[in-house]
Amino acid sequence: MNVPTMAEMMAQGKQPEVLFWVGCAGSFDDRAKKITKAFVKLLQKANVDFAVLGTEESCTGDPAKRAGNEFLFQMQAMTNIEVLNAYEVKSIVTACPHCFNTLKNEYPELGGTYKVMHHTAFLKDLLDQGRLTIEGGNFKGKRITFHDPCYLGRANNIYEAPRDLIQKLDAELVEMKRCKTNGLCCGAGGAQMFKDSEKGDKEIFVERTEDALEIKPDIIATGCPFCNTMMTDGVKNKEKEDSIKVLDIAELIANADDL
Amino acid sequence: MQYLPNIIFALLLIVGTGFFIQNIKKIIRNIKLGKDIDRSDNANARWKNMAMIALGQSKMVKRPVAGVLHILVYVGFIIINIEVIEIIIDGLFGTHRVLSFAGGLYNFLIGSFEILAFLVLISVIIFWIRRVVVQIPRFWNKEMTSWPKNDALNILYFEMVLMSLFLLMNASDYNLQQMGADHYIKAGSFPISQFIAAWLPQDVSTLILLERGAWWIHIIGIFIFLNYLYYSKHLHILLAFPNTYFANLNPKGKFDNLVSVTNEVKMMLDPDADPYAAPADDTAEPEKFGASDVFDLNWVQLLNAYTCTECGRCTSVCPANITGKELSPRAIMMKTRDRLEEVGKNIDTNKTFKPDDKQLLNDYITPEELWACTSCNACVEECPVNIDPLSIIVDMRRYLVMEQSAAPQELNAMMTNIENNAAPWQFNQMDRLNWKDE
Numbered sequence: 001m002n003v004p005t006m007a008e009m010m011a012q013g014k015q016p017e018v019l020f021w022v023g024c025a026g027s028f029d030d031r032a033k034k035i036t037k038a039f040v041k042l043l044q045k046a047n048v049d050f051a052v053l054g055t056e057e058s059c060t061g062d063p064a065k066r067a068g069n070e071f072l073f074q075m076q077a078m079t080n081i082e083v084l085n086a087y088e089v090k091s092i093v094t095a096c097p098h099c100f101n102t103l104k105n106e107y108p109e110l111g112g113t114y115k116v117m118h119h120t121a122f123l124k125d126l127l128d129q130g131r132l133t134i135e136g137g138n139f140k141g142k143r144i145t146f147h148d149p150c151y152l153g154r155a156n157n158i159y160e161a162p163r164d165l166i167q168k169l170d171a172e173l174v175e176m177k178r179c180k181t182n183g184l185c186c187g188a189g190g191a192q193m194f195k196d197s198e199k200g201d202k203e204i205f206v207e208r209t210e211d212a213l214e215i216k217p218d219i220i221a222t223g224c225p226f227c228n229t230m231m232t233d234g235v236k237n238k239e240k241e242d243s244i245k246v247l248d249i250a251e252l253i254a255n256a257d258d259l
Numbered sequence: 260m261q262y263l264p265n266i267i268f269a270l271l272l273i274v275g276t277g278f279f280i281q282n283i284k285k286i287i288r289n290i291k292l293g294k295d296i297d298r299s300d301n302a303n304a305r306w307k308n309m310a311m312i313a314l315g316q317s318k319m320v321k322r323p324v325a326g327v328l329h330i331l332v333y334v335g336f337i338i339i340n341i342e343v344i345e346i347i348i349d350g351l352f353g354t355h356r357v358l359s360f361a362g363g364l365y366n367f368l369i370g371s372f373e374i375l376a377f378l379v380l381i382s383v384i385i386f387w388i389r390r391v392v393v394q395i396p397r398f399w400n401k402e403m404t405s406w407p408k409n410d411a412l413n414i415l416y417f418e419m420v421l422m423s424l425f426l427l428m429n430a431s432d433y434n435l436q437q438m439g440a441d442h443y444i445k446a447g448s449f450p451i452s453q454f455i456a457a458w459l460p461q462d463v464s465t466l467i468l469l470e471r472g473a474w475w476i477h478i479i480g481i482f483i484f485l486n487y488l489y490y491s492k493h494l495h496i497l498l499a500f501p502n503t504y505f506a507n508l509n510p511k512g513k514f515d516n517l518v519s520v521t522n523e524v525k526m527m528l529d530p531d532a533d534p535y536a537a538p539a540d541d542t543a544e545p546e547k548f549g550a551s552d553v554f555d556l557n558w559v560q561l562l563n564a565y566t567c568t569e570c571g572r573c574t575s576v577c578p579a580n581i582t583g584k585e586l587s588p589r590a591i592m593m594k595t596r597d598r599l600e601e602v603g604k605n606i607d608t609n610k611t612f613k614p615d616d617k618q619l620l621n622d623y624i625t626p627e628e629l630w631a632c633t634s635c636n637a638c639v640e641e642c643p644v645n646i647d648p649l650s651i652i653v654d655m656r657r658y659l660v661m662e663q664s665a666a667p668q669e670l671n672a673m674m675t676n677i678e679n680n681a682a683p684w685q686f687n688q689m690d691r692l693n694w695k696d697e
Binding site for chain 2: 001024036037059066067068070071076078079150156157181183184187191194198199206207208
């Protein structure tokens, strides 16, 4: 894949339209890497002039902050801000709601003010501007439900962009009983992704997967690499992996076009 | 001696309100024990929140049954309190239905009070059924035993008794008016109590006894209820207003950046900083990171604790609680208030706070509860009066991690990874772009 880095761009004296912040999951997690690639394909298809930081990218500090380690968070944030400001980055898009939230809300006070967008909102804009078109294609008539990532939905009030995109696929958007502001967490937020859960009588991701199974979807769509992991685990736990797919919105759109 | 009732009433009024004001002062003092936080910005948005959420009950109706019933009780409470003004004047001056000169308006008001009182009575009975008979789970979580459970029921009984007394008072008054008894001028309209009136004895002296009895017990009950507020979860009827006004206006995902940390991190990253320089002022105590006791929380968080009416909507949507973990956001608020009350009593006895070898962390809130939180904001979203349990959880995690290095082991591993290779997992930063060629 041809993915330019900010360093390469700078060497050529160019400034991209937007920085794609890949995030740690998008860079290293095998499942999430597929989302990253699907999103890059869409950026390329829409002729978006973008670049990544590549090896200069570093954790936003989100999991450290949610775990209570404000020192580590601010160390990460200030180091990242130095890099971003050195490249004079103005706008950022990311496929991870945790990176999105941290960059958008918590970096400005520390000296990093950018226009930050979640990839679902960014794709929606591309569509509205006519830079990207979606054919229903492979997903026509499929039952698709959207699991709201907490850091996209409640944390930042973005509920409609991902749903608008699903509807553009000519798919049947079905809602779980707990959705939007009432959406149930997948269980990964607040640094839970990196630890075992506390003693209880059920795993949160199982509870959430049951919400989805109730409405018999063909596809559970998400907009977060961590939600994706949890819902995939949940579907496996319920032995439904043959009939229900867990896909990111970017994958849905890219797959619809067989990109 | 003919002024004895007036004197007794005046004393009752002074003691009842005086004692209440004392307790309100205590609450304000206790809330001020919290750290400063600036919530003076954006007054327009704050007034709007208060108007919509506290006055307009907009978040209550998210659950329509409880929401509508609550609005009935709330409107009833506010409107019927107009009648209390008349009761106080009558009590002080020995008049009867002093406001009746308003004629048609007065009749309309008394009529609406009656209808509202009846609706409140019905609503409160339904509330009781939901709690005791239907046993809606959020009223039966484990923090809802002993006092919290009785407290909730006491409030319902109080309201049932007060409304019944109000209607009984009017019913006997109605009969007395019909009989043309002395002192009982014809005033008011009685759409509800006229039906009760038919069941009452038709004898003047018994009716006067009933009317006076109900009148006195009703107003004494109101004074008792007023003073019960401080000891109960019911303070929300007052504190919901400041609480919604001072609530966080930022996106829910935005956690505050600790300024004390910013200063230190800036020094660490400053290439010109002299690592061997003596601290500018070594007499100042280094600032504590995070919260282990109520003093470390800010005053809005403490106001939150007093405002919580333990409805449990937060806990009923908490993913950790739903799946059987120790964490309950409602319990976080209840425990914060319990500790704050304990600190307040300590100050009452010792003038200033005398260390008591206790703190909010461990003695009230356990690390197990704190670590079960997914920071999903469901509790914050759900609270009908904009209480923020998550901010307390995060502040306490900060203390555990930054002051005590007491994070769960796996989280320490995650954080070591971020420090060493800039990702929460053990991958080399130099491999970050490998995906493009895979």
